[in-house]
Amino acid sequence: xxxxxxxxxNAWFDGELEKKRETELFNLLATDEEARTAFRAMxxxxxxxxxxxxxxxxxxxxxxxxxxxxKQQTHPPARKWQFFPALGYAFSIILAIITLFMMMExxxxxxxxxxxxxxxxEQDQTIRMMFNAYPTIVVxxxxxxxxx
Amino acid sequence: xxxxIDFTLSYNRYKKKIFNFTxxxxxxxxxxxxxxxxxxxxFWKHMHEIRNSSAVIFWLYKAARNxxxxxxxxxxxxxDRTENTDITDLQIPGGTDGETxxxxxxxxEMVLNAIATLPEEQKEVxxxxxxxxxxxxxxxxxxxxEAALVKSRLxxxxxxxxxxxxxxxxx
Numbered sequence: 001x002x003x004x005x006x007x008x009x010n011a012w013f014d015g016e017l018e019k020k021r022e023t024e025l026f027n028l029l030a031t032d033e034e035a036r037t038a039f040r041a042m043x044x045x046x047x048x049x050x051x052x053x054x055x056x057x058x059x060x061x062x063x064x065x066x067x068x069x070x071k072q073q074t075h076p077p078a079r080k081w082q083f084f085p086a087l088g089y090a091f092s093i094i095l096a097i098i099t100l101f102m103m104m105e106x107x108x109x110x111x112x113x114x115x116x117x118x119x120x121x122e123q124d125q126t127i128r129m130m131f132n133a134y135p136t137i138v139v140x141x142x143x144x145x146x147x148x
Numbered sequence: 149x150x151x152x153i154d155f156t157l158s159y160n161r162y163k164k165k166i167f168n169f170t171x172x173x174x175x176x177x178x179x180x181x182x183x184x185x186x187x188x189x190x191f192w193k194h195m196h197e198i199r200n201s202s203a204v205i206f207w208l209y210k211a212a213r214n215x216x217x218x219x220x221x222x223x224x225x226x227x228d229r230t231e232n233t234d235i236t237d238l239q240i241p242g243g244t245d246g247e248t249x250x251x252x253x254x255x256x257e258m259v260l261n262a263i264a265t266l267p268e269e270q271k272e273v274x275x276x277x278x279x280x281x282x283x284x285x286x287x288x289x290x291x292x293x294e295a296a297l298v299k300s301r302l303x304x305x306x307x308x309x310x311x312x313x314x315x316x317x318x319x
Contacts, residue, residue: 006303006307007303010299010302010303010306011299014277014283014284014302015283016284016299034166041314042306042311042312043309045306045309045311045313046278048258048259048313049259049274049278051255051259052172052256052260053164053166053168053257053279054167054168054171055164056162056163056164056167056184058179059181060167060181060184060185061163063181063185064159064184064185064188064189065156065159066190067189067192067302068152068189072168084301095282116253129203
């Protein structure tokens with residue numbers, strides 16, 4: 001029984017006691033002197049252990065924080081990201097060259113198309129002129145001829 | 149720049165806990181300072197690998213524990229240190245002079261001596277619980293043991309400490 005009480009007290013101080021068992025513990029503490037003694041002892045131990053806690057020496061703070069500074073200079077965290085902008089710039093330049101090339105190609109194709117169109121128009125005009133230059137032909141049927 | 153800010157935040161948050169855990173485990177101030185420095189410098193190097201901020205405390209305690217045991221192994225001083233806990237240069241918080249200071253010093257000495265009598269496996273769970281506030285499962289994961297074992301070690305260690313300290317107070 002004593003062990004069980006102690007275990008419950010330990011678990012309560014550690015924040016590991018189930019809620020439903022908390023009531024059981026508090027009832028025990030209210031009625032059982034032995035449980036109260038164990039609870040007080042545990043509380044005193046927790047206080048004693050927290051009383052021996054110490055602050056970190058200032059010299060150690062300085063040593064640690066100074067030690068990380070050279071890494072910042074020799075291996076700047078931005079370094080890993082520097083690779084990506086370089087890649088980005090290279091990619092942009094390649095894209096610009098390709099775009100320029102494509103624009104030039106399109107322009108020359110358009111010029112070629114316009115020349116062709118002009119030539120077709122000229123030829124069309126020549127053909128019309130040639131047609132207009134011929135005398136008009138009148139087709140007359142003879143008397144015995146049957147035109148179907 | 150962000151890395152330095154993250155590091156400083158984590159450092160300020162956990163330095164006291166790690167330092168006290170290490171100091172009480174080793175009982176040697178110089179060794180504790182070296183270990184804390186090594187742990188935080190290692191943390192600085194591996195910070196980017198720790199994705200979850202809640203995993204930082206695990207990482208730090210695990211690293212501190214590994215470093216403590218590796219120091220024990222390499223220096224072969226563990227037994228000497230646990231038997232002669234470095235309590236001579238303990239600092240009493242400011243304003244504790246005269247009788248109050250003496251009582252505090254006495255209590256400290258008693259508690260430190262009581263801790264020093266614990267076997268290392270019990271000592272580490274007590275210190276981890278007191279200074280980290282981690283759950284049984286989390287301590288189990290740091291020590292590589294079952295949570296039930298953490299609970300039983302903690303229980304035994306505390307009972308032992310209560311027994312030693314109550315005996316000393318009654319003397």
